[in-house]
Amino acid sequence: MNDYDQRVNELLVHIFDEIMVTEEKALQVGRFADLSISEMHTLEGIGLYESRTMTETADILSVTTGTLTVAIDRLVRKGYVDRQRDSDDRRIVRIKLTKKGKLAFRLHLKFHTLLVDRITKPLDESEKNLLLRALTSVSLFIEEQDQRYLKNLHKAELKAERNGE
Amino acid sequence: MNDYDQRVNELLVHIFDEIMVTEEKALQVGRFADLSISEMHTLEGIGLYESRTMTETADILSVTTGTLTVAIDRLVRKGYVDRQRDSDDRRIVRIKLTKKGKLAFRLHLKFHTLLVDRITKPLDESEKNLLLRALTSVSLFIEEQDQRYLKNLHKAELKAERNGE
DNA sequence: GTAAAATAGTTAGGTAATCAAAATATCTGC
DNA sequence: GCAGATATTTTGATTACCTAACTATTTTAC
Numbered sequence: 284m285n286d287y288d289q290r291v292n293e294l295l296v297h298i299f300d301e302i303m304v305t306e307e308k309a310l311q312v313g314r315f316a317d318l319s320i321s322e323m324h325t326l327e328g329i330g331l332y333e334s335r336t337m338t339e340t341a342d343i344l345s346v347t348t349g350t351l352t353v354a355i356d357r358l359v360r361k362g363y364v365d366r367q368r369d370s371d372d373r374r375i376v377r378i379k380l381t382k383k384g385k386l387a388f389r390l391h392l393k394f395h396t397l398l399v400d401r402i403t404k405p406l407d408e409s410e411k412n413l414l415l416r417a418l419t420s421v422s423l424f425i426e427e428q429d430q431r432y433l434k435n436l437h438k439a440e441l442k443a444e445r446n447g448e
Numbered sequence: 449m450n451d452y453d454q455r456v457n458e459l460l461v462h463i464f465d466e467i468m469v470t471e472e473k474a475l476q477v478g479r480f481a482d483l484s485i486s487e488m489h490t491l492e493g494i495g496l497y498e499s500r501t502m503t504e505t506a507d508i509l510s511v512t513t514g515t516l517t518v519a520i521d522r523l524v525r526k527g528y529v530d531r532q533r534d535s536d537d538r539r540i541v542r543i544k545l546t547k548k549g550k551l552a553f554r555l556h557l558k559f560h561t562l563l564v565d566r567i568t569k570p571l572d573e574s575e576k577n578l579l580l581r582a583l584t585s586v587s588l589f590i591e592e593q594d595q596r597y598l599k600n601l602h603k604a605e606l607k608a609e610r611n612g613e
Numbered sequence: 614g615t616a617a618a619a620t621a622g623t624t625a626g627g628t629a630a631t632c633a634a635a636a637t638a639t640c641t642g643c
Numbered sequence: 644g645c646a647g648a649t650a651t652t653t654t655g656a657t658t659a660c661c662t663a664a665c666t667a668t669t670t671t672a673c
Contacts, residue, residue, distance in 0.1 A: 287568070287576060287580070288561070288564045288565070288568060290580060291564050291567065291568060291579065291580060291583060292560050292561070292563075292564045294580075294583040294584060294586075294587050295560075295563075295564070295583065296560070297587050298583065298586055298587050301587075302460070304510070319658075319659090321658080321659065321660095322658095336621080336622095337621070337622060337623095338620090338621065338622080346659085346660070346661090347660080347661065347662080348621075348622060348623085349622085349623070349624080349625095349660085349661075349662080349663090350659070350660055350661070351622095352622065352623055352624080353623090353624095353658090353659080353660090354658095354659080354660095356623095357658090372620095372621085372668075372669070373621095373667080373668060373669085374620060374621040374622070374667065374668045374669065375620095375621065375622085375668095376621075376622065376623095395457050395460075396457065398457075398460075399457045399460065401589070402586050402589070403452075403586075404589065405585040405586070405589050406582055406585060406586070409578060410578060410581065410582040410585075411452060411582075413571075413575060413578050413579050413582060414579070414582050414583075414586075415452065415455060415459075417567050417579055417583075418459040418460065418463065419459060420566055420567045420570075484629075484630090486629080486630065487629095501650080501651095502650070502651060502652095503649090503650065503651080511630085511631070511632090512631080512632060512633080513650075513651060513652080514631085514632070514633080514634090514651085514652070514653080514654090515630070515631055515632070516651095517651065517652055517653080518629085518630080518631090518652090518653095519629090519630080521652095522629085537639075537640070537649095537650085538638075538639060538640085538650095539638065539639045539640065539649060539650040539651070540639095540649095540650060540651085541650075541651065541652095
C-alpha cells in the first residue's frame with residue numbers, strides 16, 4: 284500500500300470511528316437517553332408506518348427472533364413499541380412504534396441530517412461531488428464484492444503464510 | 449435536506465450497516481475464524497511494532513482498563529497477544545502481538561487495502577488530491593465540532609417537540 | 614376430521630463487550 | 644517507612660447476541 288492509500292485508509296477509519304462515537308454520544312443527551320444505538324436500530328427496523336411481524340423485523344435487522352423478542356420486551360417496557368397478537372393468525376405477533384417511538388425515530392433522522400450537514404459543511408462543490416463518488420464506491424464495493432473479496436482474502440492469507448509472515 | 453445531503457446520508461447509513469456485517473463475515477473464513485471484529489480492533493489498538501501498556505492501549509481503544517483486561521485474557525488464551533510485566537516498574541503490564549497476532553492483523557489490513565484500491569483506482573491525480581483534502585477536512589471537522597453539534601441536536605429536538613412531531 | 618408437519622414466537626442457557634467500583638500490587642515523595 | 648498515587652485485575656452489573664428447546668397455532672395429507 285502506498286502513502287496515499289495509507290493516508291486515505293487512515294482517514295476513512297478515523298471518520299468511521301468518530302461517527303460511531305458521536306452517534307452514541309448524541310443519543311445520550313436529551314429526552315431519549317434510555318435508548319441505546321442498538322435499540323434505535325431496532326426502532327428503525329420496525330419503521331414508521333406499517334406494523335411488522337417479529338420474523339419480518341428480525342430478518343430486516345439480521346438477528347434471530349429470539350434476540351428480537353428480548354429487545355422488544357425491553358422496548359415495550361420502555362414505551363417505544365406496541366406488541367399485539369394478530370387476530371387472524373394467532374401465531375403472529377405484530378409490533379409497531381408507539382407515539383413516543385415515532386418521535387424518537389424522527390429525531391434520530393434529524394440526527395443524520397445534522398451529521399451530514401456537519402460533515403460536508405467544510406467542503407466545496409467539487410469536493411462534495413468527489414466525496415459522493417467515493418462513498419458510492421465504498422457502498423458498491425461492499426454490496427458486490429462479498430464473494431470475490433472472501434476469495435481474495437483467502438488467497439492473500441495463504442500467500443502471507445507461505446512468506447512466513 | 450437537499451438531494452445531495454439526502455444521498456450522502458443514505459450512503460453513510462448503508463455503509464455503516466454493511467461494513468460491519470462484511471467485515472465480520474470476512475473474518476469468519478480461514479485461519480482466524482476465532483477472532484471477532486472487536487478482538488481485531490483490539491489487535492489494531494496494540495499495533496504491530498511497539499509493546500504497549502494496558503492503560504495506553506485502553507486509551508487508544510476508548511475502553512476502561514477493566515474491559516481491556518478481559519479482552520486481553522482471551523487474546524492471550526487464543527495465542528494472539530503476549531502479556532508481560534515490566535521489569536522496571538512491576539505495576540505495568542506490557543502487551544504485544546504474537547507472530548500469529550501480527551499475521552492476523554496484516555491480513556485484516558488487506559480488507560482495507562482492497563477497499564481503498566476500489567475507491568482510488570478510478571481517480572486521476574488531481575482527483576486523488578482533492579479526495580485527500582476532502583477527507584482531511586471532514587476528519588478534522590468531526591473532531592472539533594462535537595460540542596457544538598450536540599447543542600444543535602438538542603435544539604432540533606426541542607423544536608421538533610414544539611412542532612408536535 | 615384428526616394426526617403430523619410446518620410456522621411463529623418465547624424461553625433458557627451461554628458467550629462477549631462493556632462499565633463502575635472495589636481490591637491488589639507496586640512505586641514515589643517526604 | 645508510610646501515605647498517597649498509579650497500574651492493573653477482579654467483581655458484579657447490563658446489554659446484545661446466539662443456539663436449541665419449548666409452546667402455541669395453523670396447515671396439510673391422508
